[in-house]
Amino acid sequence: MATRVGSPKLxxxxxxxxxxxxxxxxxxxxSPITFTEKPDPTVTKPSTTTNSSALNLDNAKELFSSVTTTxxxxxxxxxxxxxxxxxxxxxxxxxxxxxxxxxxxxxxxFGTVRHSFFEHFCAGESPEEACRTVLKLWxxxxxxxxxxxxxxxxxxxxxxxxxxxxxxxxASTKSLPQSSVSSVIAKITAIxxxxxxxxxxxxxxxxxxxxxxxAAIMYNKEDNPIVFGTIQAYLKDAKDRLLxxxxxxxxxxxxxxxxxVRGAYMSSERQLAASLGFESPIHNTIQxxxxxxxxCASFMLEKISNGSGAVVLATHNxxxxxxxxxxxxxxxxxxxxxxxxxxxxxxxxxxxxxxxRNAGFQVSKYMPFGPxxxxxxxxxxxxxxxxxxxxxxxxxRQLMRKELERRLKAAILQGKLTWSKDQHRRRKTRVINRxxxxxxxxxxxxxxxRTPRFCVLCVLEIGQRASMLWKTVGCLWPLGxxxxxxxxxxxxxxxxKSRSAFEFERDERRIRKWRKMIGAGGSDWxxxxxxxxxxxKRRIRKGIPDCLRGLVWQLISGSRDLLLMxxxxxxxxxxxxxxxxxxxxxxxxxxxxPSHVFFQQRHGPGQRSLYNVLKAYSVYDRDxxxxxxxxxxxGLLLLYMSEEDAFWLLVALLKGAVHSPMEGLYLVGLPLVxxxxxxxxxxxxxxxxxxxxHFTQEMINPSMYASQWFITVFSYSFPFHLALRIWDVxxxxxxxxxxxxxxxxxxxxxxxxxxxxxxKLIHALxxxxxxxxxxxxxxxxxxxxxxxxxxxxxxxxxxxKNEKLADSSGKQKQxxx
Numbered sequence: 001m002a003t004r005v006g007s008p009k010l011x012x013x014x015x016x017x018x019x020x021x022x023x024x025x026x027x028x029x030x031s032p033i034t035f036t037e038k039p040d041p042t043v044t045k046p047s048t049t050t051n052s053s054a055l056n057l058d059n060a061k062e063l064f065s066s067v068t069t070t071x072x073x074x075x076x077x078x079x080x081x082x083x084x085x086x087x088x089x090x091x092x093x094x095x096x097x098x099x100x101x102x103x104x105x106x107x108x109x110f111g112t113v114r115h116s117f118f119e120h121f122c123a124g125e126s127p128e129e130a131c132r133t134v135l136k137l138w139x140x141x142x143x144x145x146x147x148x149x150x151x152x153x154x155x156x157x158x159x160x161x162x163x164x165x166x167x168x169x170x171a172s173t174k175s176l177p178q179s180s181v182s183s184v185i186a187k188i189t190a191i192x193x194x195x196x197x198x199x200x201x202x203x204x205x206x207x208x209x210x211x212x213x214x215a216a217i218m219y220n221k222e223d224n225p226i227v228f229g230t231i232q233a234y235l236k237d238a239k240d241r242l243l244x245x246x247x248x249x250x251x252x253x254x255x256x257x258x259x260x261v262r263g264a265y266m267s268s269e270r271q272l273a274a275s276l277g278f279e280s281p282i283h284n285t286i287q288x289x290x291x292x293x294x295x296c297a298s299f300m301l302e303k304i305s306n307g308s309g310a311v312v313l314a315t316h317n318x319x320x321x322x323x324x325x326x327x328x329x330x331x332x333x334x335x336x337x338x339x340x341x342x343x344x345x346x347x348x349x350x351x352x353x354x355x356x357r358n359a360g361f362q363v364s365k366y367m368p369f370g371p372x373x374x375x376x377x378x379x380x381x382x383x384x385x386x387x388x389x390x391x392x393x394x395x396x397r398q399l400m401r402k403e404l405e406r407r408l409k410a411a412i413l414q415g416k417l418t419w420s421k422d423q424h425r426r427r428k429t430r431v432i433n434r435x436x437x438x439x440x441x442x443x444x445x446x447x448x449x450r451t452p453r454f455c456v457l458c459v460l461e462i463g464q465r466a467s468m469l470w471k472t473v474g475c476l477w478p479l480g481x482x483x484x485x486x487x488x489x490x491x492x493x494x495x496x497k498s499r500s501a502f503e504f505e506r507d508e509r510r511i512r513k514w515r516k517m518i519g520a521g522g523s524d525w526x527x528x529x530x531x532x533x534x535x536x537k538r539r540i541r542k543g544i545p546d547c548l549r550g551l552v553w554q555l556i557s558g559s560r561d562l563l564l565m566x567x568x569x570x571x572x573x574x575x576x577x578x579x580x581x582x583x584x585x586x587x588x589x590x591x592x593x594p595s596h597v598f599f600q601q602r603h604g605p606g607q608r609s610l611y612n613v614l615k616a617y618s619v620y621d622r623d624x625x626x627x628x629x630x631x632x633x634x635g636l637l638l639l640y641m642s643e644e645d646a647f648w649l650l651v652a653l654l655k656g657a658v659h660s661p662m663e664g665l666y667l668v669g670l671p672l673v674x675x676x677x678x679x680x681x682x683x684x685x686x687x688x689x690x691x692x693x694h695f696t697q698e699m700i701n702p703s704m705y706a707s708q709w710f711i712t713v714f715s716y717s718f719p720f721h722l723a724l725r726i727w728d729v730x731x732x733x734x735x736x737x738x739x740x741x742x743x744x745x746x747x748x749x750x751x752x753x754x755x756x757x758x759x760k761l762i763h764a765l766x767x768x769x770x771x772x773x774x775x776x777x778x779x780x781x782x783x784x785x786x787x788x789x790x791x792x793x794x795x796x797x798x799x800x801k802n803e804k805l806a807d808s809s810g811k812q813k814q815x816x817x
Contacts, residue, residue: 055321055322055325055355055356055359056355056358056359057318057351057352057355057395057399060399060400060402060403060406061403061406062358063350063354063355063358063399063403064350064354064399064400064403066139066140066141066354067140067350068575069404069407070575072400072403072404072407073404074119074120075120075347075350075400076397076401076404078116078117078120079120079396079397079400081116081117082117083394083397092380094109095109095376095380096380110373113372113376113379114372118372118375118379120347121345121346121347121348121368121379122149122346122347122367122368122370122375122378122379123144123146123346123367123368123369124369125369125370125371125372126369127168127169127171127172127369129369130146130172130367131172131173131175131176131583132578132582133367133369134146134176134180134181135176135582135583135586137180137365137367138176138177138179138180138586138603139603139608139611140354140357141363141603142353142354142357142364142365143179143180143181143182143341143362143363143364143365144180144181144182144346144364144365144367145181145182145183145184145185145343145364145365145366145367146169146172146173146181146183146184146185146367146369147169147184147185147187147366147368147369148162148165148166148168148169148185148187148190148368148369148370149368149369149370149374149375149378150162150165150187150190150370150374159190159191159192162187162190163191165370166184166186166190166191169184170184175583175587176583176586177586177587179602180586182312182341182343182362183228183312183364185366188211188212209229212227212229212230213229213245215227216229216249216254216256216257217252217254220254220255220256220257221255222255223255224255224310224338225255225256225309225310226257227257228257228258228310228312229245229256229257229258229259230258230259230260230261231258231259231260231261231296232261232262232263233260233262233289233292233293233296234262234263234282234283234289234292235263235281235282235283236281236282236283237281238292239292239295239296239299242258242296242299242300243299245258246299246309249309250308255309255310256308256309256310257309257310257311257312258300258309258310258311258312259311259312259314259343260293260296260297260300260311260312260313260314260315261314261315262289262293262315262317263289290317290319290320293315293317293320294320294323294324297311297313297320297323297324297327298323298324298327300313301324301327301328301331301333301340302331304331304333304337304339304340305331305332305333309339310338310339310340311339311340311341312341312342312343312364313340313341313342313343314343314344314366315342315343315344315352316344316345316348316349316352318351318395321342321355321356324342325356325359325361328340328361329359334360334361338362340361340362341361341362341363341364342356342361342362342363342364343363343364343365343366344363344365344366345365345366346365346366346367346368348396349396350396350400351395351396351399353365507545510545511545511547511548513539514539514544514545514548514552515548517535517536517539518551518552518555522551522554522555522560525555536732537732537733540552540556540728540729541728541729541779541783543724543725543728543775544728546724549640549724549728550640550641550645552728553637553640553641553649553727553728553731554645554648554649556658556731556732557649557652557657557658557731558652558657558658559645559648559649559651559652559657560648561657562651562652562657563644563645563648566648569620570616570643570644570647570648571644573615573616573619573620573647574612574615574616574643577616577619578619579615579618579619579625579626580618580622580625581614581615581618581626582615582618584626584628585611585614585615585626585631588628588631589607589610589611589631590602590607592610592631592632593632593635596635596639598638598639599635606635606638609638609643609646610631610634610635610638612643613634613637613638613643613647613650614626614630614631614634616647617630617634617647617650617651617654620647620651621651621654621655621663623663623667624654624663624666624667625666627665627666627711629665629666629708629711629712629716630650630666632712632715632716633650633653633712633715634646634650635715636715636723636724636727637649637650653731654666659734659735660734660735662735665710665711666711670707670711672710673707673710673711675795675798676710676735676738676739677701677702677703677706677707677710678794678798679739679791679794679795679798680702680706680742680743681701681702682794683739683787683790683791683794684702684742684743684746686790687743687747687785688743688746688747688750690750690754691746691750691753691754694753694754698757698758698761699758700758700761700762700765704762704765705762705765706742709738709741709742710735710738713726713727713730713738714726714727714738714741715727718773719773721775722773722775722778725775725779726741726775726779729779736787736788736791737782739787739791740782740783740785740787741778741779741782743782743785743787744778744779744781744782744785745768745772745778747781747785748772748777748778748781749764749768749769749772752764753765
């Protein structure tokens with residue numbers, strides 16, 4: 001079937017894009033700095049004094065910070081094996097021998113390859129596995145270039161099969177974050193069964209180049225090209241071809257995309273040229289190829305800085321990477337410029353990839369995938385082409401080994417530090433016991449000097465020397481009390497103006513009461529709760545001090561016990577398990593608290609921690625998995641505790657460590673949400689009958705405004721200070737506080753809501769006035785509403801109603817048609 005790829009006028013212009021095989025290499029050279037209509041034949045080499053400090057490739061800890069120790073160890077072993085040339089020769093011989101036809105040996109060989117070289121150099125055997133690998137790469141700050149690993153097509157059937165594979169690859173990327181995949185590789189040799197297109201060698205570049213630039217003319221309409229053609233710098237005419245191509249593209253108004261590679265050094269190129277009586281198309285020396293690549297890269301960077309073209313610099317060469325990075329930096333081409341990308345093969349040149357990533361450039365990894373039998377030709381070809389690179393590029397192996405040694409030493413040292421801390425803790429306990437036996441005035445004097453009031457008075461008195469004393473205030477401040485200091489500005493004047501000394505003393509007294517109630521690390525909590533439950537309840541309703549909120553939440557929810565009983569489980573779930581919900585989690589992360597500074601940075605620590613917690617829970621409870629509203633709950637927890645603590649608190653909530661389990665909020669069909677809405681509707685009509693009647697007239701039901709209240713426990717759209725106060729009580733007393741706060745909101749706005757028509761009513765129910773969100777006004781009103789007994793009655797009523805519906809539907813199914 002023929003496909004029209006361009007108009008006759010466009011095809012006429014294509015002759016400038018393509019050089020025939022039997023033409024002699026042009027004497028015209030490309031200047032790496034400027035481009036004119038008539039290029040100067042003199043070659044301008046890049047300066048050898050170019051500042052290459054744009055890349056830091058010496059700090060192994062910083063380079064491999066996103067790589068787990070297990071993966072780092074496996075990569076080191078695989079690269080050391082690949083660097084042994086006799087082993088590569090043996091592998092190629094075995095794969096091409098008749099031994100592979102024996103079923104037993106085939107399984108052994110393929111199993112060995114699958115768990116070594118295949119896992120290191122390939123993204124997986126299916127689009128789903130490839131997408132998961134892309135996500136791991138994306139979490140490390142890199143992007144993927146997905147390649148369906150079929151090299152050639154022998155007949156029409158294999159063409160159709162390969163085409164379907166490429167289309168599935170494109171479709172699979174739709175479920176990934178947009179920035180995680182930079183491109184999809186489509187091999188023309190795998191979908192066009194031309195006898196000529198047997199290998200990507202120079203003699204067959206003509207039809208491939210024709211096809212590529214025809215597609216570029218048709219589809220590269222906007223400023224950012226989507227079709228990229230490959231320039232192989234190991235060919236003598238590479239610079240001349242790039243020059244002519246860019247010139248014609250500019251004349252035609254086509255946005256040119258170029259993928260610049262060195263190319264494979266294959267002896268067949270020279271042999272074929274000699275047999276035909278032509279000069280070899282390949283550079284005579286490797287240095288000539290390096291110079292050609294660097295000149296072409298510099299030329300394209302100049303073009304990008306002037307606003308035209310785009311380039312993918314595919315290189316494993318450290319010097320070329322440094323030169324290009326320094327040139328891009330000097331030209332002001334940074335991370336925000338999507339027209340410059342660096343690329344390396346997956347599993348190779350990791351030091352260069354991470355170094356470029358740390359320098360702020362877009363970096364992609366070429367990621368082939370597919371069934372092992374299908375990808376085997378790719379692995380053999382890469383092993384043959386890159387045997388020299390694998391054996392001589394020792395930088396990756398050296399830095400990986402250095403980082404492994406550092407981590408091993410750190411682990412040993414950490415063990416010593418843990419022992420030392422235990423010794424210090426025991427000594428500290430003895431000191432505290434001795435201090436308690438001293439006269440009371442000693443501790444009282446020390447307490448005076450620790451109080452914020454004393455610090456404030458000193459600041460106000462000293463005046464000009466306040467900045468020096470401010471550092472002392474930070475040291476004297478009780479450990480962990482972040483919230484009070486965060487509310488202040490960074491200057492002593494802000495301290496004096498924002499809060500009075502009396503307020504500071506009151507807050508400090510309140511914190512001391514809480515610390516006494518909790519004990520060291522929560523050791524006295526359970527005992528105090530048993531002795532004085534009403535005091536605990538009253539203090540929680542007044543609000544937990546911000547500096548202690550994370551610890552208290554863990555204590556009242558029971559998650560601290562779960563953490564202590566399950567050491568290492570969270571790490572296992574995050575690192576070694578995979579989740580079917582990973583793509584959904586990544587898609588929703590940027591929507592979770594988008595205005596909060598902790599979650600604003602793309603791929604920043606906040607988003608990564610949130611992803612880890614949600615992924616871990618989706619693996620821990622596969623029946624629930626992941627539902628969108630869970631992100632707001634987990635995000636709120638992460639603001640006050642570590643990932644592992646937040647995970648176990650989420651488990652305690654949904655599995656019901658203290659109160660009734662809430663996993664029904666996120667199960668299929670949201671059964672618990674339906675029950676809560678049923679209960680809330682009846683409570684609202686009982687406590688606010690006029691408003692309930694108005695809602696009936698306007699056809700308003702709780703699912704239109706209250707679903708998010710229950711799914712996120714008011715953390716979705718309510719002011720942060722109010723949501724925290726509600727969560728304090730929610731973790732202590734259970735879900736009834738959600739009903740109480742909801743009723744209190746409706747009661748507070750009753751007079752306004754009862755006058756509104758449908759459209760304005762919906763808007764008002766989703767956007768309550770600011771005065772209604774004051775916790776000191778709203779929460780006392782909520783505490784005064786009694787709902788506990790009625791909630792139980794409505795729960796039984798709802799269950800009976802569902803049982804009747806289930807019985808009636810079952811009888812209808814049993815009746816014959």
